[in-house]
Amino acid sequence: MSKTLILNIRNNTFPMATIRPGTYIVWRNLDPYPHSAETESSAEFFFNAGPLLPGEVSAPVVFSGLGDFPYRCRYHAGMSSMVHVRADAPAAGIAENGAPDHGGHGGHGTFNHLHGFVTGGRTGSRFFMSHTPVLADPRHSYQVILQGSLTTPEHIQAYEAIRKSSYGDRRVQIFHGHTSLPDIRDGITKVLPEASFTFYPDLAHPDDGVDIPGLEQNIPVSIDKVLHFHTFDVDDDSGDGALRYLVYGDMDDIFIDHFMNKAPSYHSVAKLASAPSFWTEAQRGGVVQLSVPAKRIEYLPAKLLQRIAFVDNSFHVFWLPPSGLYTPAPLDPLFPRKAFSRAQPSEFKGGPFRHEVVLADGTPSQIDVARSLHFDTRLLNHGVFLPDDA
Structure with a gap:
């Protein structure tokens, strides 16, 4: 499993990493x-992990090959360091002249590790949970979809009361302390x-x-079935660039998640909106x-435009720190920007929205998308960790 080494920048100094x-x-x-933490633009292995405002954490950079990789801060002359990639380096990595925290089990440091699950379904005895992932933290670098249920009549009634109210089928999230x-x-x-809703x-x-x-708080949630589970693969170059999705649910409550594999x-x-x-029942x-096929991620060369991806020419900007600085804000590409409402940013007007799709076996079909439950670029690109006191 890949490891993550966090390098703390203090007093205009980068730690030296091995x-x-x-x-x-x-x-x-x-x-x-x-x-900032960036190489010269002429570097064979180019990266740019900045600008970083006070307190911000960069997008993850993976070092795949052996060698020495110098980098610098663009704002402060003489502020530079090196990443040494060695086959015999300790598995957890070494940061000299710094005090890093490590991702992965057993290295919690000062970070608050919660698993979040976006939850859909109208009954407390059968709902669906989509894990909110974090690319740079091995504990969270999975796409997971579960079928779950509440275990007591009182809890089922509390969940269904929200679903039967005017709130209806909008987003519910389950949070739970870190578990494997x-x-x-x-x-x-x-x-x-010990979940909370x-x-x-x-x-x-x-x-x-x-x-x-x-x-x-302290609500037991039964995990009745693992519908989907895969580990992110940063070296995955499969596919033709078209956005991939996972469809799951019941006959009445059907959900679609973007398939994620790398940043x-x-x-x-x-x-x-409908089946x-x-x-089918099967x-x-x-x-x-x-x-x-009509929706794609286009990866532009980093040396030309540093770490930008545009989706479907709609200027959905990902992986450009600091988060929130750029407008218009990224939107789920399944929903047209003209349907977006600033007054109600989680709602889209004029749906359902039809898309031509292709199944894994090549069969063409259509889907009608009714409601956005959740859309987030931060945990897979920027704003990777949240301090306990945030």
């Missing part, structure tokens, strides 16, 4: 002014014993979550993979 091939590095700016996702995959962990009733501020009454990427969960022609309880 790592094994395949290790990720992220830089965290602990100074009260901006820095591979243990869930392998059937070792079958219950999340959050919903987002303020349409003008869709990220302001509120605890669901009766489901505030730059995004996590999105949407609900379909597509390919979705698919219920499983996952169908498809692509949307």
Whole structure:
């Protein structure tokens, strides 16, 4: 499993790093002014992990080949360092003249590690959970879709009360303290014993979550089935660039998640308006993979435009720090920008939105997308970690 080494920038100084091939590095700016961490533009292995405002953490950079990789801060003359990639380096990596925290199990440091699951489904006895991933942290570098349920009548009633209210089928998130996702995959962990449920009733501020009454904390959630599980592969060059998706759910509640494998990427969960022609009772309880040929990620050369990806020529900007600086904000490419409402940024007007799709076996079909439940670029690109006191 890939490791992540976090390099703390303090007092205009970069730590000197020694790592094994395949290790990720992220830089965290602990100074009260901006820095960058970037190579010369002529470097054979070019990267640019900045600009980083005070307190920000960079997008991850993976070092695959052996060698010595010098880099610098563009803002401060003489501020430079080196990444040494050695086959015999310690698995956790070494940072000299710095105090890094390590990703992976057993290296929690000062970070708050919660698993989040975007949750859809109208009944408390059968709902669907899409894990919100973090590319740079091996504990979270998985795409996971689960079928779950609540275990007591009181909790089921509390969940269904929200679903039967005017809130309806909008986003609910389950949060739980850190647990091993591979243990869930392998059937070792079958219950999340201390979950909490959050919903987002303020349409003008869709990220302001509120605890669901009766489901505030220490709620056991049964994991009834693992519908999909894969580990991100940063070297994956398969596919033709078309966006890939995973469809899952019941006959009435059908969801679609963007298939993620490497950065730059995004996590999105949407609900379909109706069952597509390919979705039958046989698919219920499983996952169908498809692509949307008209929607693509185009990766532009980093030396020309530093770490930018445009989706479908709609100027969806990913992996460009600092987050939130660039406008217009990125939107889920399944929804047209003209349908976006600044007053209610989680809602899109004029749907459902039809897309021509191709199934994994080459069969053409269509889907109608009704509602966006979740869209986020930060955890797979920038803003990788959240301090406990954030």
